Amino acid sequence: MSKDTQTATGSRVNYYLALDIVPGASQNEIHHAYKRAKITYTQDSLAAYSLIEEDNNDQIMKEIEDAYEVLGHPSRRREYDIKMGFNTWNDKDEAREAFREEFSKPSITSSGTSDEGSDNPFDEIDFSGGTSAPKTITKPSKVNEAPAMKVVSSSGADDDEMHFEANPEFEEKIRNCESIDGAFLRAVRVYRQISVEQLASCSKLAASRIRSIEEEDLRDDPLPVYIRGHVAIVCSVLKIPNPEELAKRFVNRLKEEDKLPKPSF
Amino acid sequence: MDREESSLKEHSNLVESQLAESSWEDDESNSAEPMVSTEPVEGGSSLRSGTSEAFVPEVNLQKQPKVWAIAGGKGGVGKSLICANFSIMLSRMGHKVLAVDLDLGGSNLHTCLGVDAGKNSIGDYMSSRVTDLRQLCMHTREKNLHLITGSADPINVIRRTESKETDLLRDLRKLPYDDIVIDLGAGTQESTVEFFLGADEGVLSILPEPTSVENAYRFIRTIFLSKLSQADVSESIKDVIEASFDQKNFLGIRTPADLMAVVERLDPVALSVLQKVVEDYHPNIIVNQVRSQADIDVGKAICSVCRRYFGLSLNYVGYLEYDNSVWRAVRSKNSVVHEFPTSILTSRFDRITRTLVGEMKGLFP
Numbered sequence: 001m002s003k004d005t006q007t008a009t010g011s012r013v014n015y016y017l018a019l020d021i022v023p024g025a026s027q028n029e030i031h032h033a034y035k036r037a038k039i040t041y042t043q044d045s046l047a048a049y050s051l052i053e054e055d056n057n058d059q060i061m062k063e064i065e066d067a068y069e070v071l072g073h074p075s076r077r078r079e080y081d082i083k084m085g086f087n088t089w090n091d092k093d094e095a096r097e098a099f100r101e102e103f104s105k106p107s108i109t110s111s112g113t114s115d116e117g118s119d120n121p122f123d124e125i126d127f128s129g130g131t132s133a134p135k136t137i138t139k140p141s142k143v144n145e146a147p148a149m150k151v152v153s154s155s156g157a158d159d160d161e162m163h164f165e166a167n168p169e170f171e172e173k174i175r176n177c178e179s180i181d182g183a184f185l186r187a188v189r190v191y192r193q194i195s196v197e198q199l200a201s202c203s204k205l206a207a208s209r210i211r212s213i214e215e216e217d218l219r220d221d222p223l224p225v226y227i228r229g230h231v232a233i234v235c236s237v238l239k240i241p242n243p244e245e246l247a248k249r250f251v252n253r254l255k256e257e258d259k260l261p262k263p264s265f
Numbered sequence: 266m267d268r269e270e271s272s273l274k275e276h277s278n279l280v281e282s283q284l285a286e287s288s289w290e291d292d293e294s295n296s297a298e299p300m301v302s303t304e305p306v307e308g309g310s311s312l313r314s315g316t317s318e319a320f321v322p323e324v325n326l327q328k329q330p331k332v333w334a335i336a337g338g339k340g341g342v343g344k345s346l347i348c349a350n351f352s353i354m355l356s357r358m359g360h361k362v363l364a365v366d367l368d369l370g371g372s373n374l375h376t377c378l379g380v381d382a383g384k385n386s387i388g389d390y391m392s393s394r395v396t397d398l399r400q401l402c403m404h405t406r407e408k409n410l411h412l413i414t415g416s417a418d419p420i421n422v423i424r425r426t427e428s429k430e431t432d433l434l435r436d437l438r439k440l441p442y443d444d445i446v447i448d449l450g451a452g453t454q455e456s457t458v459e460f461f462l463g464a465d466e467g468v469l470s471i472l473p474e475p476t477s478v479e480n481a482y483r484f485i486r487t488i489f490l491s492k493l494s495q496a497d498v499s500e501s502i503k504d505v506i507e508a509s510f511d512q513k514n515f516l517g518i519r520t521p522a523d524l525m526a527v528v529e530r531l532d533p534v535a536l537s538v539l540q541k542v543v544e545d546y547h548p549n550i551i552v553n554q555v556r557s558q559a560d561i562d563v564g565k566a567i568c569s570v571c572r573r574y575f576g577l578s579l580n581y582v583g584y585l586e587y588d589n590s591v592w593r594a595v596r597s598k599n600s601v602v603h604e605f606p607t608s609i610l611t612s613r614f615d616r617i618t619r620t621l622v623g624e625m626k627g628l629f630p
Contacts, residue, residue, distance in 0.1 A: 020569050020629075040566040047566030050479045051574050060573065 015067035334464035338484030340451035346447035349377035354618035356409035372415030380600040473560040582627035583617035
């Protein structure tokens with residue numbers, strides 16, 4: 001993979017120019033620039049079809065993918081920036097962008113469809129920080145009850161309590177969600193700063209089971225009959241309201257998408 | 266012919282009688298206070314006579330005006346609309362502005378400004394019947410805005426344009442204005458391209474439609490190659506650039522990248538000269554008649570494609586919504602800014618003007 005790409009006039013440009021952004025751009029800007037670039041260089045793009053030939057278009061798309069492959073990941077981007085001499089990072093940025101990276105997968109929004117303007121559920125969240133105090137949650141006493149975790153002060157935390165920085169906007173998104181998918185469950189888990197193992201411990205489910213729900217890889221599941229119940233438990237532990245209904249919709253959607261195991265009888 | 270000469274003589278007398286007076290109303294507030302009001306100037310809605318309003322501004326050798334050229338590559342993309350309303354907005358910011366209609370053969374800038382055509386036009390200069398451009402300047406409804414029409418141009422004036430273009434641009438720069446806004450014609454004929462390149466700032470109007478985008482690229486390709494051919498490089502390199510105007514040239518140059526590759530092989534120093542020329546040139550674009558966010562984004566996409574394909578960094582200075590106020594203003598033979606001072610298009614023109622003069626940031630990059 002080359003580190004640079006080249007313009008029509010022969011000037012060598014970096015990955016940032018490949019996405020038409022400046023080195024100081026935020027991860028969110030990089031994400032949007034990548035989406036815009038992909039739209040710009042599709043074959044039927046109004047801006048490109050009459051000027052850029054198909055072969056060149058493919059090459060450009062590859063350059064865009066190469067650029068995003070590096071700039072879209074904060075750790076790789078940082079390495080690249082250091083190598084290229086772009087001093088655009090500080091510790092706060094790194095922590096923030098690492099957090100963003102965790103939530104970079106598309107999610108189903110509260111209306112049940114992907115957001116047109118952004119497929120990143122955290123694009124709408126203000127990461128400037130400083131407005132909300134750290135909170136802790138404790139493990140549920142009964143897995144089928146929602147919410148099963150209670151928020152307590154960080155000073156009273158014990159081994160079973162997990163710290164996370166509350167984000168009002170994302171909390172509202174969780175409260176208002178009408179349907180879920182595996183990526184969203186994962187996003188909520190990472191936001192709550194709960195590892196798969198911790199979630200497994202709280203929910204009494206196997207870690208592999210939680211991973212398969214998050215990845216929606218349930219086709220070979222030996223216990224398909226329990227999927228709905230397990231999703232409801234995960235929702236409860238993660239303090240997502242209305243777990244039973246959300247789990248039902250989750251399973252119905254998987255059925256429609258033919259992602260559930262076929263009955264063996 | 267006798268009648269034309271007598272008319273010109275009459276006009277000349279009128280001009281001389283006004284020569285003693287200062288052409289600009291010299292109140293300090295004009296230049297000190299930016300005119301941001303969108304209210305129309307009093308004066309009724311009927312068209313005003315160009316001849317009776319003719320005047321001669323004083324020659325100011327101290328300061329040269331900034332020349333803006335509005336082009337589009339295609340007809341009907343809103344060049345005159347943008348030229349008229351941009352000129353008005355500039356004049357309301359306190360600039361002393363002259364709008365010039367060089368859309369010869371299709372001139373209607375005077376109508377977009379709500380001004381009567383008048384008897385004299387730029388055609389008189391092109392035909393050498395008038396040598397002093399000041400004799401062609403007309404008042405408009407705006408105190409700080411004057412106009413040279415192109416309406417009464419002789420049929421053969423287009424053929425004469427190319428020989429007079431250098432003189433015209435030179436003479437325009439001698440006029441006592443802060444800004445001169447030129448409305449250029451459609452297409453990529455040499456005179457249009459020369460005026461566009463000769464201006465201090467070029468503005469390209471594009472519609473989010475295949476026909477307009479194709480013609481815009483054709484225009485950009487022409488100005489790109491013309492700009493390169495003006496660079497300080499050897500004759501052999503200029504020959505290569507000249508050959509690349511023809512898409513089916515014998516050198517096999519099809520794209521700017523091909524051209525640069527050939528130049529690099531022949532003369533690496535010339536390559537850096539040409540790259541510098543391209544890097545330093547930033548034409549502006551406006552996307553007109555947008556109906557959706559996707560249409561607005563077409564402007565950004567065009568900028569991105571041009572940077573990749575030509576290496577040119579275009580400034581996307583703004584967009585104009587598809588709006589009924591345009592045809593309603595044209596039906597009323599008036600400008601949008603005058604006819605619909607509170608419309609969204611008026612605010613868009615205000616924003617575009619501020620972006621072009623550097624007060625605001627553009628949409629891309």
